[in-house]
Amino acid sequence: MKIWSSLLAVIALVFIAWVGAGVLHLSTFFGIVLPYLALIIFLAGFLLRVIKWGKSPVPFCIPTTCGQQESLPWIKPNKIENPTTTWGVIWRMILEITLFRSLFRNTATEKHDGNLAIGSAKWLWFGSLLFHWSMLVIIIRHLRFFTEPVPVLIQGLEFMDSFLQIGIPLLYMTDVFIVLALSYLFLRRVAIPKVKYISQAADYFPLLLLLGVAISGILMRYFFRVDVVGVKELAMGLVTFRPVFSAEIGPIFYIHLTLVSCLFAYFPWSKLMHAGGIFMSPTRNLANNSRMVRHVNPWNYAVKTHTYDEYEEEFRDKMKKVGLPLEGEG
Amino acid sequence: MAKLPKKDELMNYKYEVPPSDWMDTAVDIRPGTYCYGAKGKNLEAVNFPNARDWSPVDEDWHLPDNWQEIFLNGMAERLDKYRSFRLFMDVCVRCGACADKCHFYMGSGDPKNMPVLRGELLRSVYRRYFTTSGKLLGRIAGARDLTEDVLKELWFYFYQCTECRRCSVFCPYGIDQAEITIMGRELFNLLGLNTDWISGPVANCYMKGNHVGLEPQTILSNIEFMMDDLEDITGKRIEPRFNKKGAEILFVAPSGDLFADPGIYTCMGYLMLFEQLGLDYTMSTYASEGGNFGFFTSNEMAKRLNAKIYAEAKRLGVKWILGGECGHMWRVVNQYMDTWNGPADFLEVPVSPITGTKFENARSTKMVHIAEFTADLIYHNKLKLDPSRNDHLRITFHDSCNTSRGMGIMEEPRYIIKNVCNNFFEMPEETIREKTLCCGSGSGLNAGENMEVRLRGGFPRANAVKYVQDKHGVNVLANICAIDRAAMPSLMDYWVPGVQVMGVHELVGNALIMDGEKERTLNLRGEPLPGKGGEDDV
Structure with a gap:
């Protein structure tokens, strides 16, 4: 039910975009109004959520300490996993955000008759990391549509991403990675009973939506070729607030753009806000120095x-x- | 106490899920799995609302008519007061990394003991009343109404969480189920739904100064008994000081150490050490509790109990405070005390009078952990020790949840143990330090009536002890936590017979060579020391 409804929702979005832009030719709505609207919702929503979190104070200094404290001078403290300084906290946060440090600790517990065995389990960490980094590279790559001339950095990234030199147009590795990673993240929710048990529609839907975005993008680039010049002109028009259509762009583009717009609009109201929340998590972003410096509770x-x-x-x-x-x- | 279940009955579980969705799976509150309800008089003693006698197995919990309003208003208030609470209601992605990290899940296989699902029990209510999608879409958005059944389910599983924070170590966003459980328990307390095992000690501590309800004269006579035993063992008479104004140091221990076996042996260790050092210290009968069951009740109650320590330090005019071996006590001292009841500007930055070490890490709270204090002594060669007195012991160390994940005191106790004992063995990496497994009895769950839950929750820890018992012949589980000392013996007897539970300072007391002592033939438990002229020599 939760899976099917999520899949149905994504299919419906694809269908709406196809009928709207491909059959009814409502390109102004799907190409201009919807993206703007989605972006406004995304920015305003993101800000609102972060402000709302920020308005709740942090009454107590509650970092989760994952290493030796700083105490006696001859005992080596773990300055990152149990930080006492701002620099330690910054390092801890960098490791969390760029390498998913905590998820890297993941283990799997198995029960064999009367004994428990705790073993290493890195797939979730790897799949998540692969997805997030691929996503980041793909977003940066897309900036080529919004910049003229295209910055060298973005060109360099594209070069690296396609250095295998497979096919024409050149295959981006991140396109493959993101589909693999999302498929893994989706399949583990379906296949592992205890993960399925805890999953909500709010878990399946964003995964399927992201898969829809990735697949429609891939189809557009490698199979149903669209007028790239026309896409770039529309994109440049959007960022300069003078949107124009110079050419007919295929419906697959509108499907892709609509799914992206829905993702942006959905983002702030969903669990995807973990992207903002991780920066504010008091168990990670505080120094364990509450015996050295008094932490003040405003209320x-x-x-x-x-x-x-x-x-x-x-x-x-x-x-x-x-x-x-x-x-x-x- | 409920009859102990058989081992194969307890072990007859799998990590599987029921066929029905968790929202449709009813809670089963059965004997052995819950703590008795609070007594009205104990809630009244601390002016809590809706005080009444109640039982979790009663069909009717006699809730106030507007209980939903109280619960939801309480929730709204706390969402505005605690960023942790609001954030942790919002950002969970249900990745499941925490799922098999909880000792209750590991030992029961009940999916609602997976931290993610324990959190969802409350998050589903949050979504229904505090988010637009939950209000509009209901169940498909993972939201559900707050019914009496939902309340009972919440209550049941939030008193099957020991606030140990292990899930938080593994969560990519640091979501800490302890924070959610703490908030949930605050809400239950608005409705008078505390447990007897928590509310009793809270009332005791408030009125008498300690959880176990020792009155001043009883504390003194308990100590007297211990000193009698110590005189037999060491030939020295120790006269501990109480409520003494002008002492340099106020020493605060968890009251369990003043009360019962095996905590009293740890207490003997403290007092032998102080005697040998000639420390100018005093204990207090008023601030006779380092632990804080208020912490398992509400932030406000915890603050009310904790206030006694600074108040007493001020009244007695001491310079700084030394704290005994206790787990949640140190979470509270490290992360809450100064914020609640500080600044302690009437005290001085702690300096060890023996070594001159200034405890800069405690420069604001002015409170030092005894393991820090003793490790510093040993490092500076200020103690004469005979570790061979502990040679018959093969020791492993259990990191307490709160001191490892809410403080990070990991090396100090190990350093002490390695200096007072010759046989020390670590349990597997995944079960110690910040990944330590809970005793299953923390956060006020160490009652007798919920023994099944405690045995299940303690099983993963016990299983790791069994590993080192099989491999290294370990026979002592050392720790720095009064709840461990109270809870672990029955756990060990059940799962790993032959393993004794000892505080680190009991081991110190055994190894400590005191000036003018007689030749030791007995350990602090009054048992013959093998190889030391005791009766057991072969």
């Missing part, structure tokens, strides 16, 4: 306590009998 308030005087009042006789010193001899 700290006075509480009722049971004072020593009240305690002594209740136990005075008993305390006196055993010779404990007293404040009030009463």
Whole structure:
């Protein structure tokens, strides 16, 4: 149900784009209005979500410490996994964000009769890393459509991405990687019972949507060739806020663009916001220095306590009998 | 206490999932798996709302009429007060990396004990009432209504989480189920749904100064008994000091160490050490608890209990505070105490009077962990030690969850152990340090009535102990946690018979050569020391 509804939603989006742009020729809507709208929703939504998180304070210093603390000078602290300085935190965050450090720790537990075996499990880490890095390279590559002249850096990246020199047009490795990685991430949700058990439509849908984006892009580049000059002119028009259509572009382009637009518009309201959230996670972005420097809770308030005087009042006789010193001899 | 289940019954599980969706799988609250409900009087003692006697197995929990409103308003308030809570409700991608990291899941196979799903139990309610998609789309958006059944399910599984943070180590976003459980338990407390095993100690600690409810004269007589035993063992009479104004150091231990076997042996170790050093210290009968069951109740309650430590340090006019071996106590001291009840500007940056070491890492809280203190002593050769007295012991060290993942005190206790013992063996890499496996009884779950859950939750840890028992003949599980000392013995007896549980300072006390002591033939437990002229010599 969760899988089928997600698949159906993505197919519906493809169908809408095909009918709308390919049959009804609503290219202004699908080529100009929708992308702008999606971008506005994405930017505003992303900002709103981050502001909303930011408005909730961090009352306590709660880093998850994953290594030796800084204590005695002759004990070597783990300055990254248990940071006490801002630099340590920055390194920790860089490792988390670029290499998925925590996910790299992943293990798998197996039960053999009366014993547990904890073994290494790196596939999830590898699949996720492959997807995210491919995605990043592909996004940067796409900037060639929005820049004139195309910066050398982007050209260099394209060169590296296609250095295998397979086929014409040249095959980008990241195109293959992203489809493989997304397929893996999707299939593990379907095939591993406990992962399927925890999966929601909100997990399948973005994976299928991303797969749709990748596949439509690949079809466009390698199979149903579209007028690249026309695409570039539209893209340049969009970024200079003077959008024009100079040529007829095939419907596959509108399918691709519509799916991308939907991804952008969907992003801020979904779990995809982990992209922003990871930067704000208090178990990772705080230094474990709360014994060295006082962490202030902005809403700290006075509480009722049971004072020593009240305690002594209740136990005075008993305390006196055993010779404990007293404040009030009463 | 429920009758102990048989091992093969407990082990009769697989990592499989039920055929029905988790939202359609009803919770089964059965004996052995839950803690008794709180008694009304204990909640009243600390002015908690909706205080009443109740039982989790009753059909009717006697909730206030507007319980949903209370719960949801409480949730809204906490979403605004804790970034962790709001973020962790939003950013989980259900990748499942945490799933088999939880000791309760590892030992039960119940999918709702996977941290991701334990979190979803509450996230589904969050989506229904706090997100647009959840309000509009309902179940397909992973949202569900807050019904009484949902509340019961939440309660059941949030008291099957020991707030150990192991999931948080593996989560790519650092989502910490402990944070979610803490928030959930705050919400239950708004409805009077605490457990007896937590609310009792909280009321005790509030009124009497410690969880176990020792009154001042009882603390003194307990210590007296320990000192009698120590006199037999060492030939020296130690007179610990209490409520003494003007001492240099206030020493605060978890009350379990003043109360029962095997914690008392750790306590003897502390006091022998202080005696030998001639330390100018005092303990307090008022601030006689380092641990904090308030932490398993609500932030506010935790702060109310914790306040006594600084208040007493101020009243007695000490310079700094030394803390005993306890797990969650040190999470609280490290990450909360100064924020709640500081700044402790009436104290001085701690300096060891013996070595002159300034504990810069505690320069704001002014509170030093005894393992830091003792490691520093040993490093500076200030202790005369005879590790051969521990030669019959083959030791492994269990990192407590809170001290490893909420502080990072890992090398200090190991350094001490290696200096007071000759036979030390590590458990497998994946089960120690920040990846340590919980005892299964933390966060107020160490009751008797939920023994099945404790045995299951403790099984992964016990299984790692069994590994080193088989491989190295390990017979001692050393630790720096009072709950470990209270909970682990029954766990070891059940899963790994033949392994004793000892605090690190019990081992220190055994090895410590005191000035003017008699020749030791007994260990701190009063048992003959092999090879030292004891009765057991062969």
